[in-house]
Amino acid sequence: MAEKTALIVDGDGASRNFLARLLEQKDCRVLETSLGREGLIFAWRDHPDLILVDPKLSDLPGEELIHKLRADARSASIPAIALSSDPNPAREAACREAGFNEYFYKSANDIPALMDAIELWLASRPDETPSTLEQTAPLTAKQKGGLLIIFISAKGGTGASSLCANLAMNIFLHQPRARVVVLDSVLPIGSIASIVGYDGGMNLVTLAAMPPAKTDEAFFRENLPKLPAWKFHLVAGSPDPESAASLRADRIGQIVQSLQAAFDFVFIDVGRALSQIILPIIQQADLIAMPVSPDMGTVRLSRVVWQYLQSKGLSKDHIFTILNRAVGFESISKAEVEGTLGLTVQSALPHLVGNLLMANSQNVPFASKFPNDTASMILKEVALQMITHAGRVRAESQQGGSYEF
Known part of the structure; x- marks a missing residue:
């Protein structure tokens, strides 16, 4: 059964x-x-x-x-x-x-x-017995599988990779039985492995080199490395530029589909990549988290990214903007960020670079290193806001219209 x-x-x-x-x-x-x-x-x-x-x-x-x-x-x-x-x-x-x-x-x-x-x-309740066509047909993030949450940044230094790992970890605090996976697709060198302290041999490049029949739902459920301190499974990114050059990019879509079938939440760090390889996955995301640092240069670049995503059919509902004060205390205001960007800032984080760097250097989650820090409580709340927002977008897309509670 x-x-x-x-x-x-x-x-x-x-x-x-x-x-x-x-x-x-x-x-x-x-x-x-x-x-x-x-x-x-x-x-x-x-x-x-x-x-x-x-x-x-x-x-x-x-x-x-x-x-x-x-x-x-x-x-x-x-x-x-x-x-x-x-x-x-x-x-x-x-x-x-x-x-x-x-x-x-x-x-x-x-x-x-x-x-x-x-x-x-x-x-x-009837058992699901999909037809052969259904079993082999592509999954889409908005129709089936775990929630797909993409982290994208317009400029380096916004803390996207650190936020991706730490917010994925915070899912455990809200749903301790949920299955969570983080995929690092940043090229040419992944970022997440160095943050969480993973040095194993399995990564996106090695997985993409495997036959599609081998990288199915069961494989990912049973074989992906799980990081106990971080409460999620990991598909590490490319370990070096040479490996990135050999990446079978055509396999990424099937890998993401299998991950969605195996896990309740799929977090993907794409960095600044808006290539034709990654774009179809971004278009299928339930939520796109876009960290923005409050300096005008980053905000203007983020506006360019947002306008590009709009041209590809994504709406404001799909974007979850996080104001991350990664550049220090002197910065433009939230209102100025929203006015320039043309998007509402859903969450704002305090200045935490020093503490975040310390946690990253020790390969531990921020909340574990600084459990009583206000930022730990904010990260927990942001994680809940994100999965609630993503779930609402998924539900509306399946219904074909909006709904109200």
């Missing part, structure tokens, strides 16, 4: 962990969130086989959540179970009337019945 996926939407971390363990014992892949609005994004993006919800959520009543799920074609038929600490019969009636298939109390007595219901509803 194909692996099934369950989504847990519960504000109580202990409850989420308990349910996740039960589901994982049944070989079920688990997605989880504490927020109802994020639960909607997961449901519309990942199409889980079952959704478990505590109706008492901090941002959205469970009844409203299930109403939105039932009103949308992407989630209308997904079984949903309410698991509540509220024994009031009126709450149960309201939840069932709103669209929940089952209602259980958070009590030891209800656990056996809950597990039976989970097994029943999971078994009722």
